[in-house]
Amino acid sequence: MNIYVLLKRTFDTEEKISVANGQIQEDGAEFIINPYDEYAVEEAIQIRDDKGGEVTVVSVGNEEAEKQLRTALAMGADKAVLINTEDDVENGDQYTTAKILAEFLKDKEADLIIAGNVAIDGGSGQVGPRVADLLGMPYVTTITEIKIEGESVHIVRDVEGDSEKIETKLPLLVTAQQGLNDPRYPSLPGIMKAKKKPLDELELDDLDLDEDEVEAKTETIAVFLPPKKEAGRILEGELSDQVQELVNLLHSEAKVI
Amino acid sequence: MANQTEKQAIKGGAFLIEDLTCDQVFTPEDFSDEQKMIAKTTEEYVHNSVMPQVPYLEKHEFDRSVKLLQEAGELGLLSADVPEEYGGLNLDKVSSALIAEKMSIAGGFSITHGAHVGIGSLPIVLFGNEEQKQKYLPVLATGEKIAAYALTEPGSGSDALGAKTTAKLNTAGTHYLLNGEKQWITNSAFADVFVVYAKIDGDKFSAFIVEKEFPGVSTGAEEDKMGIKSSSTRTLILQDAEVPKENLLGEAGRGHVIAFNILNIGRYKLGVGAVGSSKRALDISLKYANGRQQFKTPISSFNLMKEKFANMASKIYASESAIYRTVGYFEDRMSQLSAEEQKDGLAVAASIAEYAIECSLGKFFGSEVLDYVVDEGVQIHGGYGFMEEYEIARMYRDSRINRIFEGTNEINRLLVPGTYVRKAFKGELPLFEKAKELQSEVMMLMPEEVGTETLEQEKYLVKNAKKIGLLAAGLAVQKYGKALEKEQEVLANIADIVNNLYAMESVVLRTEKAIAKAGEEKAKQKLLYTQIFCQEAFNQIEADAKETLIAVEEGDTLRMMMSVLRKLTRYTPINVIAKKREAADRLIAAEKYIV
Numbered sequence: 001m002n003i004y005v006l007l008k009r010t011f012d013t014e015e016k017i018s019v020a021n022g023q024i025q026e027d028g029a030e031f032i033i034n035p036y037d038e039y040a041v042e043e044a045i046q047i048r049d050d051k052g053g054e055v056t057v058v059s060v061g062n063e064e065a066e067k068q069l070r071t072a073l074a075m076g077a078d079k080a081v082l083i084n085t086e087d088d089v090e091n092g093d094q095y096t097t098a099k100i101l102a103e104f105l106k107d108k109e110a111d112l113i114i115a116g117n118v119a120i121d122g123g124s125g126q127v128g129p130r131v132a133d134l135l136g137m138p139y140v141t142t143i144t145e146i147k148i149e150g151e152s153v154h155i156v157r158d159v160e161g162d163s164e165k166i167e168t169k170l171p172l173l174v175t176a177q178q179g180l181n182d183p184r185y186p187s188l189p190g191i192m193k194a195k196k197k198p199l200d201e202l203e204l205d206d207l208d209l210d211e212d213e214v215e216a217k218t219e220t221i222a223v224f225l226p227p228k229k230e231a232g233r234i235l236e237g238e239l240s241d242q243v244q245e246l247v248n249l250l251h252s253e254a255k256v257i
Numbered sequence: 258m259a260n261q262t263e264k265q266a267i268k269g270g271a272f273l274i275e276d277l278t279c280d281q282v283f284t285p286e287d288f289s290d291e292q293k294m295i296a297k298t299t300e301e302y303v304h305n306s307v308m309p310q311v312p313y314l315e316k317h318e319f320d321r322s323v324k325l326l327q328e329a330g331e332l333g334l335l336s337a338d339v340p341e342e343y344g345g346l347n348l349d350k351v352s353s354a355l356i357a358e359k360m361s362i363a364g365g366f367s368i369t370h371g372a373h374v375g376i377g378s379l380p381i382v383l384f385g386n387e388e389q390k391q392k393y394l395p396v397l398a399t400g401e402k403i404a405a406y407a408l409t410e411p412g413s414g415s416d417a418l419g420a421k422t423t424a425k426l427n428t429a430g431t432h433y434l435l436n437g438e439k440q441w442i443t444n445s446a447f448a449d450v451f452v453v454y455a456k457i458d459g460d461k462f463s464a465f466i467v468e469k470e471f472p473g474v475s476t477g478a479e480e481d482k483m484g485i486k487s488s489s490t491r492t493l494i495l496q497d498a499e500v501p502k503e504n505l506l507g508e509a510g511r512g513h514v515i516a517f518n519i520l521n522i523g524r525y526k527l528g529v530g531a532v533g534s535s536k537r538a539l540d541i542s543l544k545y546a547n548g549r550q551q552f553k554t555p556i557s558s559f560n561l562m563k564e565k566f567a568n569m570a571s572k573i574y575a576s577e578s579a580i581y582r583t584v585g586y587f588e589d590r591m592s593q594l595s596a597e598e599q600k601d602g603l604a605v606a607a608s609i610a611e612y613a614i615e616c617s618l619g620k621f622f623g624s625e626v627l628d629y630v631v632d633e634g635v636q637i638h639g640g641y642g643f644m645e646e647y648e649i650a651r652m653y654r655d656s657r658i659n660r661i662f663e664g665t666n667e668i669n670r671l672l673v674p675g676t677y678v679r680k681a682f683k684g685e686l687p688l689f690e691k692a693k694e695l696q697s698e699v700m701m702l703m704p705e706e707v708g709t710e711t712l713e714q715e716k717y718l719v720k721n722a723k724k725i726g727l728l729a730a731g732l733a734v735q736k737y738g739k740a741l742e743k744e745q746e747v748l749a750n751i752a753d754i755v756n757n758l759y760a761m762e763s764v765v766l767r768t769e770k771a772i773a774k775a776g777e778e779k780a781k782q783k784l785l786y787t788q789i790f791c792q793e794a795f796n797q798i799e800a801d802a803k804e805t806l807i808a809v810e811e812g813d814t815l816r817m818m819m820s821v822l823r824k825l826t827r828y829t830p831i832n833v834i835a836k837k838r839e840a841a842d843r844l845i846a847a848e849k850y851i852v
Contacts, residue, residue: 016848027779028851067290074294185301188333188346191294 001053001148003044004108006101006115006127007072009065010034013120022223033068036116039176042183043146044114045076051148053111054078058104060097062086066199073194074186080199085214088204093216094122098130100214103207105135113173117142125175132173140166142177266590269611270680272759273726274691279770282763283585285577285852286771288351295352299359302332307363314366314487315651317479319446322369322489323403330400334360335374339382340600343394350587354529354580361533364655365487371530372443372488373397376523377404380452380464383602384507384515389466393450405448407439407467407493408516415668417516418462422455422495432499433457433465435473439493445476446489453493453500454512461510465500473498484654518606521616523663525587525609528580528619531627531659535573536850538627538634538652539566543848545649546637556637563841564834565637567789569630570844571837574786574852575794576619576626578763583615614676618756621666624659631656670752671745674730677755678741692731695724699821707828711777711784714828715765715791721825722758722798728825729754729805732818736809747808750801757794757801764790783852785840789833799826 011017012030019025033041044055056079057072059065069080083100085092105113115128125141132139144163145156148170155166158177186194204211235242250257267281288296306328310321329335337353339345357375360367378397381389381404396402413419422437435455442451451467451474467474477492507515543566546557556562590608591599598604609616631653635642642649660666681688707717730751737744768787771780799822806818843851 016846070290071294185298185305185332186294187331188295188298188337188348190333191291191298192346192348195291 001047001051002109002111003048003053003055004105004110004113005037005040005044005055005057005072005077006113006131007037007041007057007059007065007068008034008116008119008121008127009059009061009068010119010121017225019223019225024223031064031068033071034116034119034121036118036120036176036178038116038183039178039180040114040116041072041075041077042181043176044112045184046181047112047146047148048078049076056081056108058083058101060085060092060100066201069199070194071186073197073199074191075184076190077197079197082199082201083207084201084203088211089214091216091220092214093218094124094126094130095217096214098127098134100204100207100209101127101131102134103209104202105131109171111170111172112148113137113171115173115175117175117177128173128175135173137171137173138168139173139175140168141175143174144177144179146174146180266593267586268686269586270614270677270686272762273677273723273755274686274688276720277762277766279766279773282582282766282770283351283588284767284770285581286767286774287585288355292349292352292355295348296355296359298332299334299356300362302329302334303360303363307366311364311366311487311651317446317486317489319489322366322487323400323447325366326370326373326403327400329370330398334370335378335400336398338374338379339394339398340390343382343390344398345382345394350584350591351581354526354584357526357529358533361530362537363487364534364651365485367530368485368488369444371526372406373400373404373448375526376406376519377444377448377450377452379522380406380506380515380519381466383518383606384464385466385602388503389506393466397450402449403444403447404450404452405442405444405493406519407442407445407451407453409440409442410438411440415665417454418513420454420456420462422453423459424455424457424463424465424500426457426502427499430502432501433505435465435467435495435498435500437495439495441480441490442476442493443488443490445491445493446479451493452506452515453495454516455495457509462512462516463509464506464512464515466504466506467495467498467500471499482658484651484657486654514603518610520664521606521609521613524616524620524669525580525583525612527659527663528576528616528623529584531623532573532577532580534652534656535569535576535623535627535630538630538649539569539573539844540849541648541652542566542569542634542637543844545641545647547845547848549639557845560838562637563838563845565633566841566844567785567837569633570840570850571786571789571793572626572629573850574783575760575764575790576623578767579615579760580619580623582763582766583612583619586612586615614673614755615759617664617669617672617676618752618759620663621660621669621752622756622760624656624666627656627659667745667749670749671742673752673755674733674748675742677730678734688727688730689734692727692734695727696731699724699728699825702821702824704824704827711772712765712769712787714831715761715787718791718795718828719758719762719765721828722754722761722795725798725802725822725825726751726754726758728818728821729802729809732809733805744808747805750805754798754801754805757798761791761794782840782843785836786852788831789836789840792830792833795826795828802826 009031012032015029048055055077057069057077058081059069060083073080118125129139140155142158143155144158147154151169153168157164235245313321333346336345337348337356340347360370381393397404408417410420424433424435427434449469453465453467457463473496475494480490546562547555549556587609594604634649635653638649641647680686707714733747764787768783771783802822810818
C-alpha cells in the first residue's frame with residue numbers, strides 16, 4: 001500500500017494568538033503538527049503496519065516545517081517530503097497548497113491519501129477535497145473509522161455528530177476527524193531512527209510550476225482577534241420588566257433586532 | 258556543543274579562577290531538534306499517562322507505578338543511559354537530563370523513575386561486569402524489572418561509609434550472606450533488583466546486586482512521608498540474605514567508588530529535576546494569578562505579585578543556566594573519551610566526578626530555588642494554595658525532601674570548599690598561586706569605571722565576585738589550615754559565594770550567547786533576568802564575604818580586607834524593581850515561564 005499523508009505545521013493549541021500590523025505574530029510561538037494531521041499520520045502508520053507498504057508525509061511550507069516532518073518520521077512514517085515555497089509564494093491560500101500537492105502527487109500512484117479534516121489555524125477544510133478533485137480521485141471527509149479489504153474500503157464518517165457508513169474503493173483520499181485514533185508520541189528509538197530516514201526538499205521549479213499557476217484565489221482583507229468576552233449581565237426586577245429591558249437592550253445595545 | 262573534538266574540556270571547579278567565553282558553555286538554546294523531540298515525548302507521556310494517575314499513586318496504588326514504568330520503557334524513557342549493546346539507547350547526557358527535567362512534574366513518580374534509571378540502574382551500567390550487564394540491563398531498560406538503590410541505614414545517612422550491614426562468604430564459597438537493614442529505599446514496594454551496600458567481613462565496604470527473590474530478602478511497611486507520596490519507600494531487610502558471589506558489584510572493598518560516583522550523578526539529576534518542578538510551579542501560579550480576581554482585578558496585576566513572578570523566574574533562569582552548563586561539561590568531556598574508554602564505566606564516571614563541585618552546587622542551588630518557588634507559589638494561591646485540591650500544595654510538600662536526600666544541602670556545601678582544597682593540594686587547580694597573586698593585586702586595587710554596554714556591568718560583577726570568592730577562601734585556608742574543616746559556617750559561606758558566582762557567570766554567558774545568536778531584542782527577557790539575578794546574587798556575595806572576613810580576620814588585617822571588599826563591591830546599582838515589573842509583565846502575558 002502506497003500511502004501519502006498531507007501534513008501542515010500549525011501553532012500549538014496552547015499558544016495565545018496576538019496580532020500586530022495585520023499579521024499574526026509568530027515570534028517565540030511553539031509549533032506542532034496540525035492535530036488532525038496527526039490522526040492522519042497515526043492512521044497511515046497503522047494501515048501500513050497491517051497491510052505493508054510505505055508511508056510518505058508531505059508538507060507545503062517553509063524550512064521550519066522540517067521539524068514537524070521529522071516528528072512524523074519519528075512516529076513511524078517512512079519518508080518525508082517538504083515542498084518549500086518560502087522563496088516563491090508570498091500569500092498562498094487553500095488553492096495554492098492544493099495545487100502544489102496535486103502536482104506533486106499526480107504521478108505517485110498513491111493508493112491512499114490521508115489528510116486532516118481541517119487545519120486548526122486557517123480552518124478552511126478545503127485542501128484535502130481540492131487535492132482529490134485535482135487528481136480526479138474520490139474522497140471522503142471527516143472519517144472516524146477506516147477498514148480496508150483488498151480494493152474495497154469501509155468507512156465511518158462523522159456527520160455533525162451522527163455517523164454515516166460508506167463503502168468505496170481505492171485509490172482514495174480521506175480526511176481525518178477527531179476520534180479516528182489516538183496518535184502515539186514518538187518513542188525515543190523512533191526519534192533516533194528518524195534522523196536517518198529520507199527527508200527530501202523540493203521547490204516549485206522541481207514540480208514544473210510557475211508562481212502564477214499557484215497564485216491565491218482569495219485575498220485577505222483584514223486579520224483581527226475576536227472581541228474580548230465581556231462579563232454577562234443579570235437583569236433584575238419583575239419578570240415582565242426584565243423581558244421589556246431585554247428587548248430594549250437587544251435593540252439598542254446588541255442591535256440584533 | 259559544536260566542534261566538540263577541538264574543544265578543550267574545562268576543568269572542574271576552574272570557573273573560580275578562569276574566565277570563559279560564551280561559546281565555551283552549553284545553554285538550553287543549544288538543544289538539538291532531537292533533544293527537543295525527546296523532551297516533548299517525555300512531556301506528553303507525563304501529561305497524558307502519568308498525571309491522571311497521580312491521585313492514585315499518592316494513595317500508594319503501586320501496581321500503577323509498575324505499569325507506568327513499563328509504558329515509559331516502551332517509549333525508551335528508561336534506556337537513555339544504557340549502552341546499545343544491552344538494549345539501551347546510549348543517549349547524550351543532555352537528552353538524559355531533559356528526560357529528568359520533564360519527568361519531574363510528575364512529583365513522586367519522577368522519584369520512582371529517577372531511582373530506577375539513575376541510582377538503581379547506573380551502578381550496573383558503570384560498574385557491572387559483562388555477565389551482570391547482560392543479565393540485568395536489558396530487562397531494566399524495558400521496565401520488565403525495576404531497580405532500587407539501598408545505601409542509607411537507620412544509623413548512617415550522611416555518613417554512608419558507617420554502614421552496619423555486613424556480608425560474609427558462606428562456607429561453600431558460593432554465596433555472600435547479607436545481614437542488616439537499609440532504610441528509606443525508593444521503589445522498594447515493587448523493585449526486583451536492589452543495589453545494596455554492605456561490609457564484607459564487617460570492614461570492606463562493597464556493593465551487591467540483590468534480587469528480591471533471593472532467600473532472606475524482604476521489605477518492611479510502607480513509610481508515611483510528608484511528600485513524594487507517589488513513590489514507594491520502605492525498609493529493605495536482609496536476614497542471611499543469600500547473594501550469589503558473582504553478584505558482587507565492582508571490587509570487594511571498593512564500594513565507596515561506586516557510591517560516590519553515583520552520588521555525583523544523583524546530585525546533578527536532582528538539580529535538573531528541580532528546574533523542571535520550579536518551572537511547573539511558576540506556570541501554575543501564573544495561571545492561577547491571571548484567573549483569580551480580587552477587588553475586581555486579576556491579582557497578577559498587583560505589583561507585589563509581579564515582584565514574586567520576577568524573583569521566581571530569574572532564579573529559575575539562573576539554576577537552569579547553571580545546571581545545563583554543568584551537563585554540557587560532562588558531554589564535552591565524555592565526547593573526548595575514546596570508544597574504548599566510553600565502555601569503561603570508571604572513565605565515564607570520572608568525566609562526571611571531575612565536576613563534583615558543579616554537581617554539588619547544582620544540587621543545593623536547584624533544590625533551594627525550588628523550595629523558594631513552591632513557597633511563593635503557595636503564597637500566590639493564597640488560601641487555595643493550602644488546599645490539597647490544588648497542585649501547588651502537593652508540590653510544596655514534594656519539594657522539601659530535595660534539600661535532604663542525595664547528600665543534605667549542608668553536606669553538599671561543605672563538599673565545595675573541601676573539594677577545592679583537595680584539588681589545590683593535588684595540583685589540579687592553581688588555587689593557592691592565584692590567591693597569592695590576588696592578595697598582592699588587591700592592595701593596589703583602583704576602582705574601575707564600568708561602561709554602559711549591554712552586560713558590561715554584569716560581567717564586571719562576575720569578575721569581582723570571583724576575586725571576592727578567591728580572597729575569602731584564600732584567607733580562610735591561610736588562617737585555619739587543616740582546622741578549616743571545623744569552621745563549617747565559613748565553609749558554607751564560601752560555598753554560597755562560589756555558587757552565586759557560578760550562577761551569575763552562567764546567566765551572563767547564556768544571555769550573551771543568545772544575544773549573539775538572535776539579537777538583543779529577542780533576548781530581552783533573558784537580559785532582564787540576568788540583570789536582576791546578578792545584582793541580587795552579588796549583594797548576597799558581599800554579605801557572605803563580609804561575615805566571613807569578620808570571622809576569619811581581626812585588627813588591622815581585617816580593616817584592610819574590609820576596605821578591599823568595599824572596593825570590590827563598589828558599583829552603581831540598577832533599579833531592580835522596574836526591571837522586575839518589566840520581566841513580570843511578559844511572564845503574565847505568556848502565562849508561563851519564558852526566557
